[in-house]
Amino acid sequence: VIHINGDRLLSDLRELASIGKFQTGVDRVAFSAADIEARRWLVAKLQAAGLDASMDQVGNVLGRYPNVASAVLVGSHTDTVPKGGWLDGALGVVYGLEIARSAIEAGERLTTGIDVVSFQDEEGTFLPFLGSRSFCADVTEAEIAHCRSRDGTQLAKALATIAHETPPLRFDAARHLCFLEAHIEQGPRLEAARRRIGVVSAIVGIRRFRIRVRGRADHAGTTPMASRSDAGAELIKLAAWVGEEFSRLAGPDTVWNIGQIEFRPGAANVVPAEAEMLLEFRDPRGDMLDAIETRLLERVSAPQSRSCKIEAEQLVRIPPTAMADDLRELIATATTAAGEQPLLMPSGAGHDAMVLARFVPTAMMFVPSIGGRSHDVTENTSDLDIVRGCEVLAAAVSELRRKLSNGRAS
């Protein structure tokens, strides 16, 4: 059994949070000076703990456990959104550091070790999941060549700043037997349920549509109401329908959002000729996403009033990602053994685990976010919850190593 050191864990998390500190949070967007400094900090910490660690040309950091043939891969990401929180992915990375370090100190000789990873640009400053996708050899040269950040900086230019680092670190199917990612919940469910540990059932699938209504521009003072083809009014009707109809169809985990609406030409005295909205919905179940999509497309293609035409263009279609049942069980069992009751819940946000799950059995664990806040400087988790989460993950990793090592000593 691995006994972690809670005080050391908290002090490492706080030390890491001092790199790129912004108010009570952290600003450490991918490839910024602070991001690279944090990654070098992690390499040094992993090396001091006895792992063979390096940062690669993408910015991924991997610490390899010494003298083992295989490993449980544990980690997340240390980059943040602009003006973000101090925990986010850093929590899961420092959990990995603390668990591997404690295991080495304990001197248990098992053939399966603990490798620790921090993936680059999970938050998508340039390319979402760049690091985990690179790690899984799932990103193309063309994608990198065409990618720019929102402020127009080329990804290739950002990559050039660390071109002298080691060649891309890759997922090794013979070595990496599974991936465990701990993360803050980034929502209010654990807190509301008064639970300390969330076991992720699945990561939600996402469907995003641009819905465009075409009508006819007319003078808004002289054209009688009955003779208008008002694209704006038609879109608002549709938006109201979405709220009502989706509520009726929704499962317990379905969420949706109309994130943007635009009218054109966009003047008080012109009847909108065109209106557009961005609609997104998420659910951990593929059949639920299908049912909602079918209903939406039926409504969009139904005969319209006033000669307005409605079109729906699909922009994003990400399938739900299931977590490995046996790993999920293992975390749940470790939670119960620690005297806590696990909450089985979907992840409404994307994570590196989504990428890894396509290549290796993967599971995720959540700890509570105070007030559900995240991606903001107010993001926080109590020290007690942070330490308890690491203890549970360490227990799960211990059990996993014991099983995977098959009792053999190295």
Ligand SMILES: [Zn+2]
């Ligand atoms: Zn994150």
